[in-house]
Amino acid sequence: MLIVNERPLPFRVGMRMGDLVDEIKPQADVLLLNGMVVGRDALLQDGDVCSLIHTGEIPSALEMEQALDARHSPEVQEKLGRATVGIMGLGGLGSAVAVSLVKVGIGRLILADHDVVVLSNIHRQHYLIDQIGLKKTRALKAFLVHINPFVAVETRDVKLDSRLIREIFADVDVLLECFDNPAMKAVALRTVLTHMPGIGYVGASGLAGYGSGNTILTRKIRPRVYIVGDDESDVRTAGSLLAPRVGIAAHHQANQALRLLLGIDEA
Amino acid sequence: MQIICNGQRRDLAEDTTLAAMLAMLDLDPNTVVAEVNRKIIERDQYEDLRLRDGDRIELIRFVGGG
Numbered sequence: 001m002l003i004v005n006e007r008p009l010p011f012r013v014g015m016r017m018g019d020l021v022d023e024i025k026p027q028a029d030v031l032l033l034n035g036m037v038v039g040r041d042a043l044l045q046d047g048d049v050c051s052l053i054h055t056g057e058i059p060s061a062l063e064m065e066q067a068l069d070a071r072h073s074p075e076v077q078e079k080l081g082r083a084t085v086g087i088m089g090l091g092g093l094g095s096a097v098a099v100s101l102v103k104v105g106i107g108r109l110i111l112a113d114h115d116v117v118v119l120s121n122i123h124r125q126h127y128l129i130d131q132i133g134l135k136k137t138r139a140l141k142a143f144l145v146h147i148n149p150f151v152a153v154e155t156r157d158v159k160l161d162s163r164l165i166r167e168i169f170a171d172v173d174v175l176l177e178c179f180d181n182p183a184m185k186a187v188a189l190r191t192v193l194t195h196m197p198g199i200g201y202v203g204a205s206g207l208a209g210y211g212s213g214n215t216i217l218t219r220k221i222r223p224r225v226y227i228v229g230d231d232e233s234d235v236r237t238a239g240s241l242l243a244p245r246v247g248i249a250a251h252h253q254a255n256q257a258l259r260l261l262l263g264i265d266e267a
Numbered sequence: 268m269q270i271i272c273n274g275q276r277r278d279l280a281e282d283t284t285l286a287a288m289l290a291m292l293d294l295d296p297n298t299v300v301a302e303v304n305r306k307i308i309e310r311d312q313y314e315d316l317r318l319r320d321g322d323r324i325e326l327i328r329f330v331g332g333g
Contacts, residue, residue, distance in 0.1 A: 093333045180333035182298040186310075189300045189327065193307045208332040221327065234330035241332050 003049045006066050017042040021052055028052035061150045068105040076262060077105060083261045084108040086172040088160055088188060090115070090136040092241055093204055094178030095126035095143075096250035097257070102144045102151050104258065109144075112156040112168060113137055124243040160184070162191040174200035174257045178250070182234075189225075198224065200260035206230040207249035209238030216245070218252045218267040224260060226267060228252040268320035279318060286313040288324075300327040 002009045004020055018040030021028050032051040033042050044050070059067070069077045085106050087094045090113035098111060113136045117127045131139040137155035144153050156168050165188060169175050175196075177188045185203055192201050206229030207216060215230040228249050235241060256267070269278055272288070279288060285308060289296045301308045302325040308316060318324070 089333055091333045178333050180331060182295075182329040182331040185329040185333075186298050186300050186327075189329075190307055190310065193300070193302075194309070203329075204333060205329045206332070208330075227327070229330075232330060233332070235332045237330075246332070 001046065002044060005050070005052055006063065006070055011044065011046040011048075015044045016040065017044065017050065020044075020050060025052040025054065027054045027057075029055055058149060064105070064148060064150050072104065079262055080105055080258070081107045083174070084110065084172045085257055085261075086110045086112070086169040086175040087178055088112055088165065088169075088176065089178040089180065089184075090125075090140050091121070091178065091180050092124040092243070092246035093207075093250045093253065094176070095136075095140055096247050097176050097178060097254045098140060098144060099126050099147065100251060100254040101257065102148045102153075105148060106151060106261075108152040108154070110154045110156065110168060110172060111137055111140060112158060112160055112164075114157055114159040124241055124246050160188075162187055162195075165191050166195050169196075169199075172199065174202065174260050176253055176257060177201070177203035178253070189227075192225070193222065200257065201225045202228060202253045202256045202260075204228045204249050204253055206233045207246050208233045208235045208241050210242055210245060211238060213245060213248045216248050216252060218256050220265075220267045224265055226256050228256065268318075270318055270320070270322045270324055272324045273326055282317050284314060285316040285318060285324075288318060289313065289326075292326075294326070294328055298329045300329075301325070 002011050017031050017038055030053040031038050034049050083106055085101055087098055090111055115136045117131045117134050117136055117139050119132055121127055126143055127139050135157050137157045141153045141155055158164055177185055179185050185205060189203055192199060205227055211233055218226055218228050220226050268281055269276055285301055286296055289299055296313050304323055
């Protein structure tokens, strides 16, 4: 048996790479045999893993799904694929969380922010130099589509408050608080604890500077409610926000969101 | 009177408001989520809510950065 573009295919003695190309993907222009670039005349052996690539071609929804299933297992992927996750704030935390969740194939994301991409964002946020001046919602969605075009990404270009949080994120499975402003972090948690019982929630506090990455923790404060961070590294005291430590916190958040979606209610 | 804040006993003057207690702790009230006797307190009640002897208070304070 061969594995060709993630799928099993019966092996025949004497098969060459070119036979696969003619049979499966005539437009392929890059051929990989067990990870190495080869030509059409490369002879195949039973058990080989082959990739036939047409440079620049976007895989089909089915191919993406199969690639995710193969790595995450169909059981995990089924749960992630029907999940909706909300992200409040699309800065260093929110943009990194969104990238991570799109990569694992979350079914639907709702992204909210009212900011515009500026030069001072680029050092830690997932925006590109040529996106300066765009709304973060639009810029991030454009970026995410390049990673996985089959995730439903909805955007809300609004300045969130307690009422809008309740309205926009009423039906999410997990809500991620990725605000920069500590008052908004408090507003969001108050809103969720008071008005959105049962929702999964992962906030963040304490991630500035370049102190030890090992002090960033995920703490459970209520059933299905978590806060990530070291609880004290403020922008005012620990210095600026730097991509590595913000990224550690963001990925703690994304991981805890994933755990909640898979039914695990522990840090 | 005595209250318990984040597990620690504290002596407070009678009729201390939640806002006054946060000021004593040098906390910006806008960045704090407060629960008094298992009830989350809305931000606009911090100045009016008078604490009572035996109240159990949980505070979650946020710092900036995201």
